[in-house]
Amino acid sequence: MMQLNLTKVDYTQVGVTFPKSMKLLPPTGKKDPTQKVAVADQNGVLQMFGVKKGEIVPIFKTVPGQKISRLCLGGAAGGAKDKIFISSYAEVKGFTKKGKQFLGFDTNLTESIKNMDVQGADLLITGNYIFNHYRDCKDTDYYLCGDKINDIISLPLETVPELTPVLACQDRALRVLQGSNVRSQIETAGAPSVLCLYGNDGGENGEEIVYGTTDGRIGLVVVSEQEPHHKWDITNTKRQGAVQCLDNYDITGDGLADLIVGRDCGTVEVYGYDDSDEPVLRYTTSCNESVSSVEGGCVASPNYVEVACVTYAGWVLGLTTEPLQKEVGQGGEVKLDQNTQSKIIHLKQDLEDLQQKVTQEREKYQNTATTKNAISAVPEFHINDKFILNQEDASYTLSIEVQMAIDNVLLQSDVPVDLLDVDKNSAVVSYSACDATEGNFLLATYRCQANTTRLELKVRSIEGQYGTLQLYVTPRLQPKTCQLKQYEIKPLSLHQRTHSFDESRPMNVLKFNGQFSQAEVHSWVRFCLPDLPEKSPPEDTVSLYFASTFLDTQLNITYKKGEAVFKSDNISTISILKDILSKEATKKKIRLDISYDISDESVIHTLSLIHPKLETQLLLAKKVQIIDALKELQVHENDLSFMSTDYRQILDNADKLKEEYKKQPCHLERLYGMITDLFIDKYKFKGQNVKNKVPRLLEILDGYDLQSLIAFFNQPS
Numbered sequence: 001m002m003q004l005n006l007t008k009v010d011y012t013q014v015g016v017t018f019p020k021s022m023k024l025l026p027p028t029g030k031k032d033p034t035q036k037v038a039v040a041d042q043n044g045v046l047q048m049f050g051v052k053k054g055e056i057v058p059i060f061k062t063v064p065g066q067k068i069s070r071l072c073l074g075g076a077a078g079g080a081k082d083k084i085f086i087s088s089y090a091e092v093k094g095f096t097k098k099g100k101q102f103l104g105f106d107t108n109l110t111e112s113i114k115n116m117d118v119q120g121a122d123l124l125i126t127g128n129y130i131f132n133h134y135r136d137c138k139d140t141d142y143y144l145c146g147d148k149i150n151d152i153i154s155l156p157l158e159t160v161p162e163l164t165p166v167l168a169c170q171d172r173a174l175r176v177l178q179g180s181n182v183r184s185q186i187e188t189a190g191a192p193s194v195l196c197l198y199g200n201d202g203g204e205n206g207e208e209i210v211y212g213t214t215d216g217r218i219g220l221v222v223v224s225e226q227e228p229h230h231k232w233d234i235t236n237t238k239r240q241g242a243v244q245c246l247d248n249y250d251i252t253g254d255g256l257a258d259l260i261v262g263r264d265c266g267t268v269e270v271y272g273y274d275d276s277d278e279p280v281l282r283y284t285t286s287c288n289e290s291v292s293s294v295e296g297g298c299v300a301s302p303n304y305v306e307v308a309c310v311t312y313a314g315w316v317l318g319l320t321t322e323p324l325q326k327e328v329g330q331g332g333e334v335k336l337d338q339n340t341q342s343k344i345i346h347l348k349q350d351l352e353d354l355q356q357k358v359t360q361e362r363e364k365y366q367n368t369a370t371t372k373n374a375i376s377a378v379p380e381f382h383i384n385d386k387f388i389l390n391q392e393d394a395s396y397t398l399s400i401e402v403q404m405a406i407d408n409v410l411l412q413s414d415v416p417v418d419l420l421d422v423d424k425n426s427a428v429v430s431y432s433a434c435d436a437t438e439g440n441f442l443l444a445t446y447r448c449q450a451n452t453t454r455l456e457l458k459v460r461s462i463e464g465q466y467g468t469l470q471l472y473v474t475p476r477l478q479p480k481t482c483q484l485k486q487y488e489i490k491p492l493s494l495h496q497r498t499h500s501f502d503e504s505r506p507m508n509v510l511k512f513n514g515q516f517s518q519a520e521v522h523s524w525v526r527f528c529l530p531d532l533p534e535k536s537p538p539e540d541t542v543s544l545y546f547a548s549t550f551l552d553t554q555l556n557i558t559y560k561k562g563e564a565v566f567k568s569d570n571i572s573t574i575s576i577l578k579d580i581l582s583k584e585a586t587k588k589k590i591r592l593d594i595s596y597d598i599s600d601e602s603v604i605h606t607l608s609l610i611h612p613k614l615e616t617q618l619l620l621a622k623k624v625q626i627i628d629a630l631k632e633l634q635v636h637e638n639d640l641s642f643m644s645t646d647y648r649q650i651l652d653n654a655d656k657l658k659e660e661y662k663k664q665p666c667h668l669e670r671l672y673g674m675i676t677d678l679f680i681d682k683y684k685f686k687g688q689n690v691k692n693k694v695p696r697l698l699e700i701l702d703g704y705d706l707q708s709l710i711a712f713f714n715q716p717s
Contacts, residue, residue, distance in 0.1 A: 004252060004270055004283035006307065006319040009300065012049070012056050014314040015041030016382055016403055019194070019244045020151075021071045022293035022310040025097055026080045035297045036097070038084050040068035041314055042382070046086055046095065051300040054343055060099025066091075074118030077157065085123075087113040092123065105137050115152040117165070124165050126152050129533065131167060131177070141180045146537035147171040147497075150214075153195040155223070159206030166209060166223060168192035170531055171497040174211065176223050186228045187499040189235075190215040190391065191531070196246040199257045210259065212243020214388050215397075218261060218271075218279070232278055234271075235392075239423075241265030241290070241399065241456075242388060249296020251305055251321070252282060260307055262291030264386065264399065265424065265456065268309060268319065285319065287311050289453055290384065290401055312384055313403045313453065365478075378481050383473055387487045389530060394494050394550035395420055395460040398471070398487065405476040406448045409455055413442040415467030415489050418666050420458035427455060439467075462670070463550075464576045464677065466491040491528045491580050492555075492573065495546040501556050506601035508574045510566040512581065513593040518542070521559045524584045528577060548573070551609050551674070569602050572674070575681040598685045604710055606678060610671060611706050617668045618704055624661045627654045672701055679713060 017039070024035040025048070036059060038048045044065030050057045066088040073081040074094075084095045085103075089112045094103030107113070111127025118124070123134040126149040133141035148170035155164040164183075167175045174186045174195075190213030198208035198220055207224045208231070216236030222229055241264040248257040252272055259271040259279060268291055270283040293310040300306065304322035311317075368374050384401040400409065409427070411419075419429075419442070427446040434440045446455060459469065471485040512521075522536035529546060536542065546555040553570035564581075568574050578594065585592045630643075630651050643651075650657065679697055683690045700712050 004321075006251075006270075006283060006285070006321060007323065008285070009306075009318045009320055011037070011051060011299075011316045011318060014039055014047065014310075014316065015043035015045060016384075017041050017292045017310055017312060017314055018067075018069050019292045021068065022295065022308065022316070023071055023073050023084070024295045024297040024299065024308055025073065025082055025084075027298070033298055033302045035299055037299060037308060037316065038071065038073075039293075039310055039316060040071045040086050042067045044068055044088060046071070046084065048084070048097070048099065054300065059097075060095075062095075062099070069113055070116040072116055072118055074120070077120035083118075085116065085118050087116045087125065089113065092116070092125065105134075107132065107134070115149060117152050117154050119154050119157060119163060122154070122163055124152055124154055126167065129535075131165065133163070133165065141177075143167075143177060143180050143182070144538060145169060145175070146539075147173075147531075147533050150191070150193050151195045153197065153209065156197065156202050156206045159202065159204075164223075166195060168195050168211060171499075173499060174209070174221060174223065176228070183225065184223065184228050185499070186221050186223060186230075188221070189213060189217045189219055189233050191497075193242055194244060194246055196248065198248070200248045210246055210248075212246055212261065214242045214386075215390050215392075216240045216242060216263065218243060218246075218259075234279055239390075239392075240267050241397075242386065244290065244292060245294045247295045249305070249307075251296055251307065253305075258282065258296070260294045260296055262294040262309065264290040264312075264401075266290055266311070266454065268294060268307065270307065287315075287317070289313055289315075290399075312401055378479070379477050381475055381477070381481075381483065383483055383485060385471075385485055389494070389496055389549060391496060391549040393420075394548075395458050396493075398457040398459060398469075399454065400471065400473060400485070401454040402473065402475050403453070405451050405453055406455060407474045407476045408448060409446040409474070410472040411442065411444045411446070411457070412440065412470045412472070413467065413489070414439040415465045415469070416441045416462055417469065417489065418460045418670075419444060420460060422456050422458050425456055427452065460670075461489045461493045462673070463492055463494055463548075464572070465489070466493070466580075490530050491576050492546070493530060494550045495529055495548050495555060495573075497531050498545045498547045498554070501545045501554060505554070505569040506599040506605050507567045507569055508571050508599050508602050509597040510574045510578055511595045512564040512585075513562060513595075514585065514590055516562065516585070516588075516590050516592075518559065518561045520588070520590070521564045524581050525557055525559065525564075527584060528580050551606070551613075553606060553609065570606050570678075571598060571602055571685070572606075572677045572681045574598075575677075575684065596685065598682075600682075600714075603678060603682050603713055607675070607706070607710060607713070610674060614668075614671045614675075614704065617671060620657065620661055621668055623650050623657050626650065627657065630654075672698065675701065675709070682713065 022039040024037060027033045027035050036048050036050045040046045044067060045062055047061040048059040068086045068088045070087045072085050074083045074085050075081040082097050086093050090107045090109040092105045093101060095101050109127055111130055113125050115126045121136050125132050128148050129145050131143040149167050150170060151168040153166050165177045169175055170191050172188050172191050174188060175182050176184045188211060192211040193214045194212045196210050198210050202208050207222050209223055210220050212218050218234040220231040243261060244264050245262040247260040251258045251270055256273055261269040266287045266289050268285050271279040272282045274280050290312040291309055292312055295308050298305050299308055299318055301322050304320055306318040306320035309317050381402055386399050388397050390397055427448045430445050432443040434443050467489050469487040469489055472482050474482045519536050526532040541560040544557045555573055556567040558565045566577050630647060676694055700708055
């Protein structure tokens with residue numbers, strides 16, 4: 001399989017950008033096969049430029065205005081897409097390739113425009129929850145989504161008979177619309193964050209869509225009306241960041257469009273396809289800050305294709321197939337051509353000008369700061385932050401990115417959480433003593449190395465414990481300033497939305513009746529579980545499905561005005577919901593009638609789900625425990641042939657075992673805690689307090705055997 005060799009080239013820097021804010025315009029003709037770059041930023045500036053002989057050639061640039069959230073291309077149906085459309089707040093503007101504005105359309109939406117797609121005379125836009133379809137700027141279709149909309153795309157009109165929008169929704173689903181109604185719904189591997197047509201044309205029937213998720217997965221689905229289905233899925237085994245942008249372009253030159261992926265961790269990937277049309281990674285590189293847009297094309301050189309990228313901080317760069325490095329033998333000289341020499345002279349002059357400007361501004365600041373009338377202004381800065389649940393390891397990834405370098409980050413939590421190791425994190429962490437009685441369970445400081453603009457942390461919460469995680473971000477700015485970010489840790493924080501439910505499992509049922517509205521019960525459910533919209537869905541009766549990322553147990557919630565029913569195969573989940581919802585109702589002075597039906601079989605079922613995880617962790621802990629003793633034996637004995645194969649394998653894999661154990665701190669204690677809670681909750685619903693039996697339970701866990709544990713759970717209290 002051919003591997004790509006691409007060279008990074010920096011073009012220019014614009015302001016801070018949103019995802020999908022850059023496009024390459026189609027080439028103007030055979031005489032000029034290169035493409036122009038159109039890019040929009042959060043300063044409200046739209047600009048277009050070309051590249052000639054390595055130099056930027058500006059074509060047009062608009063004046064600053066409101067933040068531009070999206071940029072896309074459009075044109076007459078069946079013609080070239082050479083018109084530029086941008087959205088800012090509730091307004092859509094259109095520009096020609098020469099920079100002349102031909103459209104200014106105020107949609108009068110109550111939400112800001114987050115996503116946009118243009119097909120001929122059809123304009124498709126979404127806010128957080130609202131979808132609108134305009135034809136010739138006249139409102140045609142409308143849809144209110146029950147969950148947050150992350151992206152929109154429409155199937156190509158060349159192969160599909162009618163306009164078919166597809167919404168990527170936060171509840172791990174793609175919704176295919178027909179007019180103002182949902183035609184079909186397809187569950188995805190994670191919460192889809194971005195969509196693109198497979199091969200830019202949707203495949204043979206125009207119904208194939210590639211999606212990227214917030215937890216780093218990539219998948220291909222066929223959204224046909226008869227039988228929607230998945231074709232392939234790329235798991236995120238390397239724990240890369242969320243997928244922010246996708247494109248298709250033939251970078252390898254094999255006649256097939258390759259898949260280009262940009263992630264929020266700064267990684268850019270190029271996937272080719274093997275003989276069975278399965279994706280194969282051909283190239284990967286890091287831009288050191290989150291990638292907001294990628295597109296394949298021909299920008300700088302007519303004979304060489306490249307991947308144009310835009311980063312969060314506004315850097316526009318290319319990953320080109322053109323070989324830009326020259327190698328010579330020993331004692332040889334590299335002769336620079338006139339263009340390169342001119343470029344070096346210009347760069348030196350720019351550097352001197354910048355140094356002079358910095359010196360002047362510094363002197364100006366010092367002079368102003370010493371005067372009596374000096375006013376200290378707090379500098380503003382934007383933080384690009386995400387708090388995402390990873391289903392692979394049941395942990396939360398907290399990523400923060402700032403346009404300037406980060407000095408330090410202080411992490412504080414009023415709820416017990418574990419900080420997990422992140423390989424990409426080069427910051428030095430130090431922990432401070434905390435007093436849990438004052439509601440302070442974690443206080444950690446990350447001191448960042450020079451020029452660090454992005455920091456990634458991993459935390460794992462304990463279900464049943466809820467509170468707030470606070471982040472104090474201090475960049476390298478004068479005067480010193482700090483920004484606070486807060487993240488809710490929900491009582492059932494390790495649950496994620498799903499769209500299926502296995503009724504064959506033994507179920508515990510909890511039922512609430514009372515004088516409460518649907519909006520009130522929705523707010524209680526939202527308080528307990530992540531990934532739920534602020535407003536209750538429009539249906540009279542709402543059904544939601546969740547799955548635990550840690551144990552694979554499931555939860556079904558059905559509620560309407562005056563009634564709420566919760567079903568789960570984990571009795572601890574039901575116990576947490578009963579306690580939290582009772583408290584919330586008491587706060588509002590609402591009387592609840594609570595009934596429940598507990599299944600003893602569900603406890604055995606949950607123990608069998610915990611069993612493989614506990615067995616693995618106990619075995620890993622035992623192996624790590626004897627590594628030092630085995631290494632000492634290895635030092636004193638030249639011949640280790642007397643050792644068993646298992647012991648020799650432990651010695652050979654010692655570093656790997658220690659690293660694996662280090663990545664999962666407190667994992668064993670967490671599993672012990674879950675089993676203890678399960679035991680207490682089982683008898684709590686029977687009106688019995690068995691906390692005095694917990695020491696005996698821990699003794700059984702130390703000499704773990706599943707059958708002995710089940711027997712202990714089943715014995716009379």
